Amino acid sequence: MRFSFFKSFFDAASVLADLVFPVSCAACDKIISRKCFQVCDKCLESIFYINGSAAFDDIVCPEICGFYSLGFYEGTLKKLIAAFKYNKKKKLAAFFVNEAVRRSGGNFLPGPVSGFDVLIPVPIHESKLKERGFNQSELLACEISKVCGIEVCHDAVFRKKETLEQNKLNYDERFNNLLGAFEINYKKVYQIKRKNVIIVDDIITTGATVKSLAALLKAHGAANIFVISVARTK
Ligand SMILES: [Zn+2]
Numbered sequence: 500m501r502f503s504f505f506k507s508f509f510d511a512a513s514v515l516a517d518l519v520f521p522v523s524c525a526a527c528d529k530i531i532s533r534k535c536f537q538v539c540d541k542c543l544e545s546i547f548y549i550n551g552s553a554a555f556d557d558i559v560c561p562e563i564c565g566f567y568s569l570g571f572y573e574g575t576l577k578k579l580i581a582a583f584k585y586n587k588k589k590k591l592a593a594f595f596v597n598e599a600v601r602r603s604g605g606n607f608l609p610g611p612v613s614g615f616d617v618l619i620p621v622p623i624h625e626s627k628l629k630e631r632g633f634n635q636s637e638l639l640a641c642e643i644s645k646v647c648g649i650e651v652c653h654d655a656v657f658r659k660k661e662t663l664e665q666n667k668l669n670y671d672e673r674f675n676n677l678l679g680a681f682e683i684n685y686k687k688v689y690q691i692k693r694k695n696v697i698i699v700d701d702i703i704t705t706g707a708t709v710k711s712l713a714a715l716l717k718a719h720g721a722a723n724i725f726v727i728s729v730a731r732t733k
Contacts (some may be wrong), residue, residue: 562713566726592638692720
């Protein structure tokens with residue numbers, strides 16, 4: 500009786516909040532109920548998810564044992580990542596991770612990454628951090644940590660070179676762009692040495708960024724490296 504009273508109260512409060520402070524879908528801007536959690540049903544249905552074992556396809560790289568992506572970088576997911584990074588819709592980090600959990604039957608990070616020790620978000624350069632105000636990969640890593648309990652290491656590596664946006668370059672330019680981009684924080688090497696590391700990134704295109712970071716981590720003693728991203732290009 501008491502439970503149903505509180506439920507009715509919160510439902511009514513939610514309806515009222517929707518009227519006073521309307522929430523819009525992060526992908527299409529349509530006004531939605533806050534129960535939809537950021538994205539309207541129509542946009543949610545249009546996300547091009549990567550299904551089953553294809554989501555865990557191996558990347559061709561000796562430093563990386565595998566990677567997981569929620570979906571392909573196109574359509575709705577592309578719009579959502581843009582809203583997340585450039586329109587500061589930071590709550591989408593939780594949305595992406597919750598979608599990964601939902602799609603894996605509530606058991607995020609099954610098989611391939613059991614026994615991993617630490618999450619390392621791909622670092623962004625200090626100037627970009629000032630401009631954007633946050634590192635999108637760090638927000639994702641923190642949300643992943645909440646669901647799987649693996650700790651996030653925020654400062655084992657940093658970006659010493661201000662690189663150009665990878666998606667604006669051709670294949671060769673991407674690799675040259677990243678040469679010497681990352682540097683290890685020697686004070687924190689103990690957090691990666693002999694540890695199984697999960698690198699977290701928002702988008703994988705050629706994989707040049709994560710390959711470059713993985714090579715650096717391996718050179719400083721990391722054991723196995725797995726990569727998790729929200730999206731990857733086909
Ligand atoms: Zn929508």
